[in-house]
Amino acid sequence: MASYFTDLTLIDYTAYALQFLLIFIAIAIVLHKNNGTIIILIASFSLVTASLYVINNAPDVAIAEVAIGSAIIPLIYVISISRQREFIVLDKAMDDFIITDNQLTGIGYILLKRFSDFYHLELNITNDPLLCRLGEGKDQVLCEQTNVDLIVSKDPTTGEYILKGKASNILMNKLEQMTKDYNNIRVIKFKDRDFGE
């Protein structure tokens, strides 16, 4: 055992150092909160793994590891995360709920702005005519099939504003909490349907 440590060459020490580095990176990936940093850490994890493969005489596996682990997977993560950063609201009501005096100062806008700032999301309000023309019954399909997160519409009889979204979207629970004090706002959550239903 004593001679085991003295016989180590430089490449062995490098391998041990890289393995310890791997443990630290793995712990950092679990503990870190910022998504961008996590992506970089995952990429560096693959890079260290690839160099360990090279040290262990497996260049074929190392090439595959570099190409997949530190190029394709981080890029796919970047795409997915940038897609999640927007909060898209479809404004069907088209009255002073959102836009007052040609400016974005309505009660609804301030509420939604506060809500999206809380989650560091980019608020995006649209009144795309193609989507607005769809009937009331199509709202659930609209939420499922397009990238619209929330639909704002007005109840013609009671004058309430109705916010509709998917129940699986955890942001909806927070929105329901925030709108509890307003008595002219109602939140409706669509239950998720199974595939093919």
Add this chain to the structure above:
Amino acid sequence: MSRQILLIVLLGVIFGVFTVSILELEELYNSFGKEYFLEYGAQQTGSNNLVTAILLDYRLFDSLFEAGILLIAVSGVIWISKHDIEEKNAKFMIDKYKTPDLFVTFSRLVYPLMLTFGFYVVINGHLSPGGGFQGGTIVATAILILYYIDADKETNIGLIVTVEKVVYLLVILVASLSIFTRGTFFTNFFELGASADQKAIYLVLLNVLIGIKVALGLWTIFTAFLKEGR
């Protein structure tokens, strides 16, 4: 509670099997296979890279299913991200997070180099480290970078998937050709006594086909990701 007890018993059994197998380490880690491949590998398969020799000759049957797994994964991704009605997304929701100019410029510089390196790794799979799968992923990464250069690029997923399926069938066809020349499935279709150059034709052909298949499969996967939420 009963489930936890069952789990502990299961873990105990696995640990027991592991210790028993560790005791016979000498038998498990013999160098018989290694010596055989070192002695006969290059001569029998015509491949200097023994990994390719095992992947495309000795264990071609396993490799076919490995390629099939990627095809199944692609089908799964497409099925999950399929959208029945035509997407009508609002107009002004174009990508707000535009790619930085520096990244685009570097991508333009790196793109042809990556593509060339990918093809090099595919074609030299039997001579140097690499092969169809590794080269295919590099080519796919190059294509992915293309989307960062031009965000509005349109792709026809249906066509890509169809080509991928056809290429997979071609791989199986080329692998099965040996039934006519050697009498067995899934090996080189040249005779065992053929020269290394002749055998290399088969290796390069299969590597290129697998490379195309892998590149198209990964291309489909990240196109599905790119389309999601647009």
